[in-house]
Amino acid sequence: MISKENLFQLFTETRAHTEIICAPLEIEDYVVQPVVDVSPPKWHLGHTTWFFEEFVLKKYQKDYKLFDENSAFVFNSYYESVGEKVVRTDRGNLSRPTVAWIYEYRSYVTKAISDLFNNSTNFSEELLNVMEIGCHHEKQHQELLLTDIKYILGNNPLLPSYQDNFKENSIQEFKQEWLTIPEGVYEIGHEGDSFFYDNEIGRHKVYLNQYEISNKLVTNGEYLEFIKDKGYKDVLLWHAEAWDWINTENITAPSYWHFVDGNWKQYTLSGLQDLNLAAPLAHVSYYEAFAFAQWKGMRLPTEFEWEVAQEKFKWGSRWEWTESSYDAYPNYKKADGALGEYNGKFMVNQKVLRGGSVATSANHTRATYRNFFQPHLRWQFTGVRLAK
């Protein structure tokens, strides 16, 4: 369990870092919601603040006075048991509260939490735990902020840059090799004192057949070969709903790829650049990851295969699609109350991703971390590692 001192430092750094991410934005960038999955930056700023107000201050700060009684209605995301809320698709339709108001709300709540730390002698384990969840929750939203900003700017026809020299395309400067993992019974899931989400525990054994997994992520260059070989036109490579998706949505390349005057370019957080063939592939859906693996005559690893092998390869630049459906581990138990809505209710029709990405905040991910998305989504930095 984290100490009170370390937790206060984590809280202070986390709150500050969210605002650093937003510093390059123009005021108009804060407001728009171009698609349902992409929330306006100002909503993230308010929602991460509401989370501390709702789950910490209302419960643990005696006589806490709400900054504004409408905050819960505007900034509750998906906690049905907390009460009424603005529907998700309407987040971008709210010109009020203003960005300035939301920054004031942030300061007010940050100060109230700081006061709680400074004045409270009786800091229970339960409070430490909820505060730690609040910090990691905000770190999750820091990643969403970056990917949502990328979507907002990258779908603007002017393709503006967010920040010069944002490093999203680190090259894997090592030879591709196949790592052989012997068959056996392996232990899966989180253990130890460090922070984890409830979906990672329930440590349990799994049997794995012998398999091979690549030490390297699939590159843009390799994926370009798939496109050139008409991979998007070959129905036999695709799941049925994936085929419907690529045809309905007219998908012919990863997100942010542009074919300009006979050359492939990619939009990055630093603007439009030549497609970097050696960089790890990003912004593909599970559907595309699966079809690519089929085309190679290979497959995606399961999340268990990934977890067992991860010590042997570098990871953390792309969220890696796995072949595993997002399900509860044995003995999974939801937290009591509204926080039980954090993870468990999403355990249907989603795929697990492992690793982390260039947008993931420092000290947020770990080897047992289970990210999850619906199979068509690709606005995160999602990539592919092959297995066979």
Ligand SMILES: [Fe+2]
């Ligand atoms: Fe959230």
